[in-house]
Amino acid sequence: MLRLTELRLPLGHEPELLRAAILARLGIADDALLDIAVFRRGHDARKPRAIMWVYTLDLTLADEAAVLARHQGDANLRPAPDTRYRFVARAPEAAARPVVIGAGPCGLLAALVLAQMGFRPIILERGKLVRERTKDTWGLWRRGVLIPESNVQFGEGGAGTFSDGKLYSQIKDPRHYGRKVLTEFVKAGAPEEILYVSRPHIGTFRLVSMVESIRAEIERLGGEYRFGCKVAGLQLGAGRQVEGVVLEGGEAIATKSVVLAIGHSARDSFAMLRDAGVHLEQKPFSIGVRIEHPQGMIDRLRWGPNAGNPLLGAADYKLVHHAKNGRSVYSFCMCPGGTVVAATSEPGRVVTNGMSQYSRAERNANAGIVVGISPADYPGDVLAGVDFQRRLESAAFLAGGGDYRAPGQLVGDFLAGRPSTALGDVLPSYKPGVTPTDLSLCLPDFAVAAMREALLAFDRQMPGFARPDAVMTGVETRTSSPIRIRRGWDFQSLNTPGLFPAGEGAGYAGGILSAGVDGIRVAEALALLATGQEVPREMSRGVEASETTYG
Numbered sequence: 001m002l003r004l005t006e007l008r009l010p011l012g013h014e015p016e017l018l019r020a021a022i023l024a025r026l027g028i029a030d031d032a033l034l035d036i037a038v039f040r041r042g043h044d045a046r047k048p049r050a051i052m053w054v055y056t057l058d059l060t061l062a063d064e065a066a067v068l069a070r071h072q073g074d075a076n077l078r079p080a081p082d083t084r085y086r087f088v089a090r091a092p093e094a095a096a097r098p099v100v101i102g103a104g105p106c107g108l109l110a111a112l113v114l115a116q117m118g119f120r121p122i123i124l125e126r127g128k129l130v131r132e133r134t135k136d137t138w139g140l141w142r143r144g145v146l147i148p149e150s151n152v153q154f155g156e157g158g159a160g161t162f163s164d165g166k167l168y169s170q171i172k173d174p175r176h177y178g179r180k181v182l183t184e185f186v187k188a189g190a191p192e193e194i195l196y197v198s199r200p201h202i203g204t205f206r207l208v209s210m211v212e213s214i215r216a217e218i219e220r221l222g223g224e225y226r227f228g229c230k231v232a233g234l235q236l237g238a239g240r241q242v243e244g245v246v247l248e249g250g251e252a253i254a255t256k257s258v259v260l261a262i263g264h265s266a267r268d269s270f271a272m273l274r275d276a277g278v279h280l281e282q283k284p285f286s287i288g289v290r291i292e293h294p295q296g297m298i299d300r301l302r303w304g305p306n307a308g309n310p311l312l313g314a315a316d317y318k319l320v321h322h323a324k325n326g327r328s329v330y331s332f333c334m335c336p337g338g339t340v341v342a343a344t345s346e347p348g349r350v351v352t353n354g355m356s357q358y359s360r361a362e363r364n365a366n367a368g369i370v371v372g373i374s375p376a377d378y379p380g381d382v383l384a385g386v387d388f389q390r391r392l393e394s395a396a397f398l399a400g401g402g403d404y405r406a407p408g409q410l411v412g413d414f415l416a417g418r419p420s421t422a423l424g425d426v427l428p429s430y431k432p433g434v435t436p437t438d439l440s441l442c443l444p445d446f447a448v449a450a451m452r453e454a455l456l457a458f459d460r461q462m463p464g465f466a467r468p469d470a471v472m473t474g475v476e477t478r479t480s481s482p483i484r485i486r487r488g489w490d491f492q493s494l495n496t497p498g499l500f501p502a503g504e505g506a507g508y509a510g511g512i513l514s515a516g517v518d519g520i521r522v523a524e525a526l527a528l529l530a531t532g533q534e535v536p537r538e539m540s541r542g543v544e545a546s547e548t549t550y551g
Contacts, residue, residue: 002064003039003080007055011043012311022059026067026077035060039080042198043312048304051312054198085180089527091118098257098526099124099245101231104158105512106503107261108211109181110519111218114259117527120222122253124245126230126266127155130211137162140342141431144404149230152353153265153345153478156227157211159504160512162343164335164356165202167194169514175539181516188213191358199316203358231269234258234276234499242498256498257526261519262505264481265345267386269505279486279494280382283507286332286479287392287447288370289439289472290340290352291411292426293465295365298336301462314360317367319461321454325446329454332368332479333511336360339429340473342404349393350406352430352476364429368476369454371447385482395442396475400435407442407475408434412468415452424469439474481507490535491525500526
């Protein structure tokens with residue numbers, strides 16, 4: 001099989017044109033082309049009046065060696081890589097059962113791969129089953145009632161369940177773990193197109209049923225789920241080797257291996273790990289707001305006369321600006337045709353995030369506009385970043401009115417440095433509601449200055465981005481974990497053998513796909529060690545990611 005890249009055809013071309021273009025590109029007869037598989041399809045919109053599909057194709061030919069020989073030196077034609085997933089181990093009879101803490105994307109993929117290898121994992125999730133959790137989350141959005149253990153952050157499916165369902169990242173993936181993640185998602189009910197479109201997404205409603213399907217498969221393979229089970233402590237033996245976990249309420253579960261996939265908002269778990277002496281470090285993250293524009297405006301800016309073409313769908317964007325005060329400002333987790341959602345997990349605090357359904361058919365586009373910060377901005381102990389987040393979230397709660405409404409400000413007012421008192425044509429989508437006010441009440445001065453500068457720079461790139469009635473809603477603080485639970489080349493905690501920090505909460509992922517990939521890597525390392533094998537050092541290369549992987 002050969003892989004052909006960078007084959008370009010006009011948007012909306014007839015299906016038979018693809019085969020004709022391959023034959024012309026390779027200079028072969030029709031009967032020499034035995035099979036065509038689309039590995040990736042994206043678009044080039046740099047010329048909005050002439051948008052092109054860009055294909056990566058896996059081709060089966062009658063004489064592949066001869067074609068390769070004729071096209072020597074062509075960087076766009078080469079043997080297709082083998083992307084099939086192969087398990088690294090098989091659990092021995094009566095193998096000790098590993099514990100997976102957290103049922104977000106990282107924990108789900110770790111548990112699934114462990115179950116497929118025969119290890120029968122026990123999955124502990126502090127929140128509820130995904131459909132019960134969905135009801136509780138809507139309770140905050142519709143009635144302003146927060147349940148601290150069941151919300152956007154906590155519960156089956158993790159924070160990714162209430163998002164755009166983006167399935168792309170910028171991580172290096174030489175072992176094709178991402179393909180394994182996407183393949184398992186298709187088995188669980190995701191549309192098959194996620195295997196080949198260049199920027200796949202699923203949307204919240206489809207994610208709910210997929211999460212349930214993955215749970216059923218893990219249980220079929222011998223895994224065990226326990227919901228409403230928050231881990232309150234670790235049992236450690238000689239040399240700080242993990243011997244078990246202790247649940248809130250006192251029950252202990254014996255195990256030698258714990259996958260720690262707790263997510264970026266498990267602040268009480270971070271404190272528990274610190275108190276247990278687990279090696280933690282501060283980590284940079286980003287803070288800011290959500291900005292909303294009419295989706296039609298974004299479509300016109302990106303697609304020009306092709307705006308509204310169903311082949312393209314809702315347009316997205318990615319923007320970056322380096323401000324004069326040294327801060328980087330960038331768009332984060334852009335949600336075309338989506339909504340801004342309440343994402344707090346603690347009483348008396350307001351947090352925003354973005355979400356889309358598969359259709360991306362809502363009236364507004366939204367994205368985080370966030371500013372990078374570092375531990376120098378929040379000096380103190382290892383959890384000083386958590387305290388910094390909490391201060392901003394509490395200020396947002398008060399600025400919004402003290403009832404989980406969010407503080408909002410029109411872009412024109414934000415740029416002019418005056419509070420907003422009313423809204424314009426762009427209506428905010430955040431529920432339970434938005435209070436017009438001054439966002440500088442709940443953001444640091446350096447962030448406000450950098451964002452004002454960035455908005456004007458973004459407007460030069462996308463005219464209308466700084467339209468006066470675009471709405472900014474605050475605050476966005478959960479872009480990524482404020483800590484990293486450092487691990488060694490064998491994926492175990494630096495000072496706590498048997499503890500496998502994983503995913504976003506541990507500082508090794510940013511988004512659904514990279515979290516799932518990290519869960520697979522950790523599961524493989526655990527399986528190798530459990531069966532007396534060594535973990536190849538190259539497995540740990542390129543595993544550290546940040547929130548920029550899906551911005």
